[in-house]
Amino acid sequence: MAESTKSSWVSTLTLTNKPRVRMLALAVTVAATLFLLWQSNEPAVTSYSDARQLRGDAEPDGFVVNGRYTSYDENGQRKIVFTSPRIEQFEEGNIANMQSPRAELFSDTGEGPWILNAENGSLQQDDDLLYLTGNVRVVRTIGEREATLKTESLTLDNNKGTVYTDDRVEITDSVGTTRAKGMKAWIDDRILELNSQVEGRYETVR
Incomplete structure (x- = not known):
């Protein structure tokens, strides 16, 4: 040959x-x-804008399977821990989208954490804001009393230690059910404020 x-x-x-x-x-x-x-001599396609154009806006820059994120306060105490089976990272806006996120919010009182679950979550890492959507559930325990809050969307501001929503909420505990439109809660102070259209149904103790 x-x-x-x-x-x-x-x-x-x-x-x-x-x-x-x-x-x-x-x-x-x-x-x-x-x-x-x-x-x-053609340059390789390495710039962020070119790579993004090739893959499309909907595709992430990276992803993590079974991810875990922990945030601490200035004293080194845990403030928030959340996990997700899949976290997709987008460089633009420094946003992380999560599937089935679960978050634990710790207060300064030393009592048990608030537990948050949702179908979807989006973390704006620059502002430390966590947006939860779809069948959002919050479980909080004070002493022996446990309460469950249900809503369709919820925002956690980790810097201010607050959670809030403008959607309808339903709170159920051992003594009854309360419904309202919109609410805001302060995690450290264990205070929950209902905005409007508040109605409740309670069991009377005999």
Whole structure:
């Protein structure tokens, strides 16, 4: 096979004894060389904007399976721990989207944490804001009394230690059920404020 290739190359060189053919062959060779050099000098697609354009806006820059995020206060005490089976990271806006997130919120009182669950979550890491949507449930325990809050969306401001929503909420505990539109809660102070259209149904103790 090598001998056949060599004889073909010698035959081609023999044709270049004629001036016109030699000039044409030289021109083709120069053109081919310039083309190859131009191709090899093309920069690789490494910039963020080019990569994003190739993959599309909906595709993440990276993802984590079975991710866990922990935030601490200035004294090194845990403030929030959340986990998710899949976290997708987007560089633009420094946003992390989570599937089925679960969050534990710790207060300064030393009592048990608030437990948050939802179908979806989005963490704005620059502002330390966590947005929860879809079948949001919050379980909080004070002493032996446990209360469950249900709503469709909830925002956690980790810097201010508050959670809030403008959607309808339903709070159920051992003594009854309370419904309202919108609420705000302060985690450290264990205070929950209902905004409007508050109605409740309670069991009387006999």
